Amino acid sequence: MKKPKVGFFEFTCCEGCQLTVLSLGDKLLDLFESVDIVNFREASSYKGQDYEIAFIEGSISTSKDIERIKEIRARAKICVALGACAHLGGVNAIRNFQRQSDVRWRTYGDKAWLFDSILAQPIDAVIKVDHVIPECPIDKKEFLRATASILLGKKPFIPDYPVCVDCKMKANVCLFHKPNPIACMGPVTRAGCGAVCPSVGNACEGCRGLIPDPNLSAWEEVLKEHGLSIEDILKFYHMYNGLMGVRR
Amino acid sequence: MSGKDIRVDVHHIARVEGHGNIVVDVKRGELKEVKLEIVESPRFFEAMLVGRRYPEAVHITSRICGICSVSHANASIKAIEDALGIKPTWQTEVLRKILMAAEIMDSHALHCFFLAAPDFVGAPSVIPLASTSPEVVKTAIRWKKLAHDICDTIVGRHTQPISMVVDGFTNRVTEDQMRELRSKIKEVLENDVPKTLEFFSKLKIPAFERKTDNVCLTQPGEYAFYDGAIKSSKTGEYKHRDYKLKIAEQVVSHSTAKQAFGPVKPYMVGALSRFNNNFDQLMPKAKEVAEKLGLEAPSHNPYQITNAQIVETVHCMEFMMKLFDELLSRGIKDEREERPPIAGWTTKLPPINKSWGVGVVEAPRGLLVHEYKFNNDGMIESANCIIPTAQNLANIEADMRKLVPGILDRPKEEITLLLEMLVRAYDPCISCSTHMLKVDFIE
Numbered sequence: 001m002k003k004p005k006v007g008f009f010e011f012t013c014c015e016g017c018q019l020t021v022l023s024l025g026d027k028l029l030d031l032f033e034s035v036d037i038v039n040f041r042e043a044s045s046y047k048g049q050d051y052e053i054a055f056i057e058g059s060i061s062t063s064k065d066i067e068r069i070k071e072i073r074a075r076a077k078i079c080v081a082l083g084a085c086a087h088l089g090g091v092n093a094i095r096n097f098q099r100q101s102d103v104r105w106r107t108y109g110d111k112a113w114l115f116d117s118i119l120a121q122p123i124d125a126v127i128k129v130d131h132v133i134p135e136c137p138i139d140k141k142e143f144l145r146a147t148a149s150i151l152l153g154k155k156p157f158i159p160d161y162p163v164c165v166d167c168k169m170k171a172n173v174c175l176f177h178k179p180n181p182i183a184c185m186g187p188v189t190r191a192g193c194g195a196v197c198p199s200v201g202n203a204c205e206g207c208r209g210l211i212p213d214p215n216l217s218a219w220e221e222v223l224k225e226h227g228l229s230i231e232d233i234l235k236f237y238h239m240y241n242g243l244m245g246v247r248r
Numbered sequence: 249m250s251g252k253d254i255r256v257d258v259h260h261i262a263r264v265e266g267h268g269n270i271v272v273d274v275k276r277g278e279l280k281e282v283k284l285e286i287v288e289s290p291r292f293f294e295a296m297l298v299g300r301r302y303p304e305a306v307h308i309t310s311r312i313c314g315i316c317s318v319s320h321a322n323a324s325i326k327a328i329e330d331a332l333g334i335k336p337t338w339q340t341e342v343l344r345k346i347l348m349a350a351e352i353m354d355s356h357a358l359h360c361f362f363l364a365a366p367d368f369v370g371a372p373s374v375i376p377l378a379s380t381s382p383e384v385v386k387t388a389i390r391w392k393k394l395a396h397d398i399c400d401t402i403v404g405r406h407t408q409p410i411s412m413v414v415d416g417f418t419n420r421v422t423e424d425q426m427r428e429l430r431s432k433i434k435e436v437l438e439n440d441v442p443k444t445l446e447f448f449s450k451l452k453i454p455a456f457e458r459k460t461d462n463v464c465l466t467q468p469g470e471y472a473f474y475d476g477a478i479k480s481s482k483t484g485e486y487k488h489r490d491y492k493l494k495i496a497e498q499v500v501s502h503s504t505a506k507q508a509f510g511p512v513k514p515y516m517v518g519a520l521s522r523f524n525n526n527f528d529q530l531m532p533k534a535k536e537v538a539e540k541l542g543l544e545a546p547s548h549n550p551y552q553i554t555n556a557q558i559v560e561t562v563h564c565m566e567f568m569m570k571l572f573d574e575l576l577s578r579g580i581k582d583e584r585e586e587r588p589p590i591a592g593w594t595t596k597l598p599p600i601n602k603s604w605g606v607g608v609v610e611a612p613r614g615l616l617v618h619e620y621k622f623n624n625d626g627m628i629e630s631a632n633c634i635i636p637t638a639q640n641l642a643n644i645e646a647d648m649r650k651l652v653p654g655i656l657d658r659p660k661e662e663i664t665l666l667l668e669m670l671v672r673a674y675d676p677c678i679s680c681s682t683h684m685l686k687v688d689f690i691e
């Protein structure tokens with residue numbers, strides 16, 4: 001059987017999702033065997049242009065990015081968003097809620113005008129995305145499962161229920177109920193990570209995106225009861241889900 | 249060949265976050281221009297932090313770089329603790345040191361095996377290497393897996409650590425977990441190191457020397473990664489809050505990475521600087537490895553950085569075993585009740601004492617500085633992050649200026665390869681060191 005040709009591409013991001021692929025351990029060798037990787041900057045100096053499946057990491061944040069991702073879309077049969085930056089805009093979109101002239105000035109001073117930059121966007125703002133592998137960074141097991149589904153021509157399964165369900169199954173004490181409470185986005189966030197953050201005692205920050213029809217007002221009420229202000233709540237959304245209003 | 253015009257455009261890398269190009273311009277045998285261009289999308293992390301509650305900085309800044317997210321988290325935590333006036337517990341600091349060592353091991357393994365090794369055996373990447381030299385790839389995978397197991401156990405996840413927060417950890421590791429990790433390290437150290445040495449000792453290191461200023465952290469008692477004073481081999485030591493006396497920053501138009509360099513001259517950060525400045529504090533096996541690789545301190549050959557990384561990787565394994573032993577002999581405590589850790593979304597935040605704080609650590613690629621200023625409500629007012637690769641840019645350019653005139657009579661391919669290998673040796677972030685280079689010679 002001919003191996004499907006696969007490319008990995010990165011836009012604005014930390015490249016942690018591609019690194020997660022490189023950290024698959026023995027499974028990495030299986031991946032090398034089952035697909036023909038023609039483009040993977042993190043691992044190879046070879047750059048092929050004939051790929052069927054494109055895994056795309058990172059957000060769109062310059063006008064050049066728009067051209068480049070459209071070219072990738074034109075070549076690939078299947079485009080997969082890899083990680084929160086590609087899926088939701090990720091942490092890159094935090095700056096969308098600040099004044100852009102301030103943002104540029106604070107980083108580059110009077111040279112700010114030299115650099116091409118637009119508001120950070122998820123990739124589906126520019127191209128049609130066939131599948132999403134969420135999270136920041138992607139989960140190794142989910143990546144392997146989802147890739148297997150895609151290779152079989154199926155849609156990967158991504159749960160629609162909230163992180164709290166996974167968290168309860170792990171019998172964690174809820175972070176809101178600890179002696180020093182930590183606010184948590186689990187009630188409105190899509191599960192599938194095994195509630196990895198609350199399971200080690202830290203907040204779910206919503207990196208897998210919101211569930212369909214989340215009860216946001218009930219969740220916001222809980223945060224207010226814990227003393228968070230409206231501004232704080234907005235900042236919480238802005239970590240990963242600042243663009244949800246635009247997306248829904 | 250001298251007297252001719254050469255223009256080398258190497259479409260390369262040089263990340264602070266991403267790609268870069270090498271441009272070398274020679275007119276009638278005379279070097280006109282040397283540039284390392286960064287052409288990556290600007291990230292604006294410093295601006296993103298403005299107006300956020302102080303502990304949020306940790307998880308935001310760790311997303312600057314997926315390879316060294318633990319280092320960013322530690323630099324961020326230390327800057328905040330500096331402003332809070334907190335000294336974390338002994339156990340917290342030991343666990344942080346283990347995390348730093350694991351991250352350095354992971355990052356160095358990636359560079360030495362996945363990026364440098366294919367070069368040395370003439371393969372375009374690690375992918376064909378998996379079938380031609382499977383042992384090398386499998387060793388790399390084992391080393392990386394070990395580093396990941398350590399971080400996964402201690403902080404829930406390696407890339408983008410979860411539970412390391414201001415003044416402690418939101419989870420607790422058990423003694424059984426520690427013992428298991430320790431025995432895994434021991435196994436790798438005993439089985440893999442000799443084979444690895446055999447492979448890397450065969451590498452041909454190009455002959456080139458330029459004496460530069462080696463800058464890194466230093467501290468009494470141990471080879472510094474997590475803490476210490478900033479030491480320059482030329483100008484002496486600086487306290488962390490005085491980092492600006494050594495490191496100034498400027499924006500250069502050909503880079504979206506801001507170049508950082510000392511007020512006087514370019515300097516080098518990273519494995520070779522640490523090796524040169526702190527050689528005496530390396531663990532015993534690491535010193536042996538250095539000897540076998542023919543690496544002596546001080547070395548002024550930047551192509552030796554890969555070897556210095558191998559030495560450090562072995563050091564990290566030995567050092568982690570030592571720290572695990574110390575933890576186990578004291579017994580691991582649950583300190584969360586006595587010292588509640590301050591997580592990004594802890595609802596009640598302690599007030600900030602000082603209006604600013606600085607955190608400095610050794611990331612895999614060198615000195616990493618985070619500095620934050622806070623307002624009275626504990627919100628971040630401004631931030632500055634100085635990344636290792638940005639500090640090395642000026643030094644790499646200085647190396648190229650010395651290197652190029654001496655090799656002008658060689659074939660173009662060789663000039664390009666030597667320049668490319670030089671930039672790669674600095675390991676300017678994995679993504680930077682791999683992709684194909686477009687070379688234009690104008691004759």
Ligand code: SF4
Pocket residue numbers: 013014015016017018057058082083084085086090091135136137138311314407408
């Ligand atoms: S989703 Fe997270 S880990 Fe992946 S590239 Fe973006 S910031 Fe990095």
Ligand code: SF4
Pocket residue numbers: 163164165167168172173174175176184185186187195198204
């Ligand atoms: S800790 Fe978070 S995810 Fe877990 S039950 Fe509480 S709110 Fe839900």
Ligand code: SF4
Pocket residue numbers: 135136163189190193194195196197198203204205206207208209
């Ligand atoms: S718990 Fe929340 S923040 Fe953590 S990985 Fe899962 S979805 Fe992302």
